[in-house]
Amino acid sequence: MPHIPLSPDLPGIRGAMAFRPETARPLNALVEILLRGPNTLTPGERELIATYVSSRNCTHYCHNIHGAIAAAHLGGDEALVRQVKTDFMQAEISPKLKTLLAIAGKVQQDGKLVTAADVEAARRAGASDLEIHDTVLIAAAFCMYNRYVDGLGTLQPDDEAFYRERGKRVARDGYVTVSEEYLATHAAAH
Secondary structure, rough: OOOOOOOOOOOHHHHHHHHHHHHHHHHHHHHHHHHHOOOEEEEEEEHHHHHHHHHHOHHHHHHHHHHHHHHOOOOOHHHHHHHHHHHHHOOOOOOHHHHHHHHHHEEEEEEOOOOHHHHHHHHHHHOOOOHHHHHHHHHHHHHHHHHHHHOOOOOOOHHHHHHHHHHHHHHOOHHHHHHHHHHHHHHHHH
């Protein structure tokens, strides 16, 4: 049960964002840049970073929706997404992504845990400074998004089909487009 009145038709972060659309726009713009903007990491890889951090934060909505978006970008590979959440070192992903996920996991705990050795390992695996930067920012941003969702007690459905359908849509249309959709829904309700 949400701690403040949020639309029951807009679960997770969507309800919180619809409650305060003026903050939703910059939050969505940031996630659009980080997860879909030009980058040498694929959208699927960046979604895996967001999924991993959200799963470590135990934010049901976020790790399921971003897991579904990642799977949509990765040809529907839900098993890979589950493996990244539980033990990314055993997942069939690149050594570079493994080093970046290690950094993201440390940022999720406390950014000060990231060491020069972690960054050097990522560089040796082929990570660029931009990829390291964006990994840290994705991890930090998703800690904020996760706390936003959980701190307001938003609705977080258990239905895997809900996440799968929504994930495909976000993978196709992006976050800003989806943001405008639910902001319009919210405005129509008032």
